[in-house]
Amino acid sequence: ARVRSRGASSASTPLEAHEMREHWWESETAGTTFMRTRSVSNPPAPVGHFQATSSQWYHITIVMMAYATYYTLMSGNLTVASLAAENLGAKKLATMPIVAMFIGAVLFVVPASLTMKRLGRRRSFILGGLAAVFSGATAFVALKLDSFALFLVAGLLLGIFDGFADYLRFAAAETVAASFQGHAVSIALCGGAVCSVLGPELARIATSANSESEGFMIYYLAATGVGLFFCCVSSLMQATPPCLKGSGDLQESLLAASRDSKTREAQSALESVDDGTPEAEMSSIASSTSVRLDLPPRSLRGIVTTPECLTAVVCGMAAQWCMVLMMTGLPLAMVDAYNYSFQRYALTIQIHLLGMFVPGLCTGYLADR
Known part of the structure; x- marks a missing residue:
């Protein structure tokens, strides 16, 4: 798989260029492409703050x-x-x-x-x-x-x-x-x-x-x-x-969950994660009910x-x-x-x-x- 980024070139206005950063993953073996978008002006809620649906x-x-x-x-x-x-x-x-x-x-x-x-x-x-x-x-x-x-x-x-x-x-x-x-x-x-x-x-x-x-x-x-x-x-x-199993590389598990899942919730969970996301925040996302992690059991x-x-x-x-x-x-x-x-x-x-x-x-x- 190879990773590439698109920044201001994909935005039509300077404001969109400031607020939008897109990452694309292309899997040569699976023949599929994944995109996640993270808004700088509207970051995910910090860990410890949650409002139930x-x-x-x-x-x-x-x-x-x-x-x-x-x-x-x-x-x-x-x-x-x-x-x-x-x-x-x-x-x-x-x-x-x-x-x-x-x-x-x-x-x-x-x-x-x-x-x-x-x-x-x-x-x-x-x-x-x-x-x-x-x-x-x-x-x-x-x-x-x-x-x-x-x-x-x-x-x-x-x-x-x-x-x-x-x-x-x-x-x-x-x-x-x-x-x-x-x-x-x-x-x-x-x-x-x-x-x-x-x-x-x-x-x-x-x-x-x-x-x-x-x-x-x-x-x-x-x-x-x-x-x-x-x-x-x-x-x-x-x-x-199903309950989450064990611990491991959360970011890779989220990518695997996105490939295997067809639900909108799993994709939205993936969209809030990037390479700079803190581990605690990834743990919070990984524990969401819409993502099933395929991790080795303890x-x-x-x-x-x-x-x-x-x-x-x-x-x-x-x-x-x-x-x-x-x-x-x-x-x-x-x-x-x-x-x-x-x-x-x-x-x-x-x-x-x-x-x-x-x-x-x-x-x-x-x-x-």
Whole structure:
């Protein structure tokens, strides 16, 4: 391939000559010519400044609704599961349904990722939502039949749903530019912050007018409907492109993407890059949703041995350990040991969940700083 430039000779006026610089790439093997134009008077927006398009705001809003539904189910189950298991006569094993839920999440978090690679985010989230539907129905039948083993199966099914729904944050981030990804995740977390109180509130309403055993059955019947709503919300998501793979020469990858892509977005992304474009700006362009980079993947060992990954894993383990220890033992301590009402306990869980999510609303801004 050979490169040539055209400057003022291609412009009809001195102003056009000042504002326009054209570069042409001619591929002798492919027999094609590519042009990109960059305006000096209207340069690309700097990294860190991004305004989402209407379609991107639509996608973020849908993900936020899915997040709200997801945490409505999870918070409600954490509120009810231990006490419902205790009503089944398994007092010493009352925390096992929550254990089964986390086991299901751990076992299916990798298969969920592989499923999304094959089917895409939207179909995979619908599939995970069906697991939540079956979980609620199974829990209802288990309480009706007084079967603790079947109730454990319901917890495992909800864990499968958790394994899929945990990727919602990536669905929010991957449709926007790199400079806006932290803000997109924070906006999506608004759904969890606002609706994390709905799960305990739903359980409180179900038990207020009925006995606890009947109230728990009513709750899981309602949870089945919430799972169906999650499937409906997931079906409204936009199809997302394949994830970027690895790192490499971004400029060459953009040229390859332009040759292979027939979309206007990929060509416009290429037009904003020239030989003097900073690497950070090229990274922002490369992370746009319209360009698929064909770069060599990184090994799993190379990823998990980085200090950033190890720090995230250790901090995540510590945070999860503290949260699960408190939320698992709290219902048995408050309701059984200290004779608090279920309504008081549900209010305590709601306050705890607000403490979990409200700080997450500003994490995108903190990450930028």
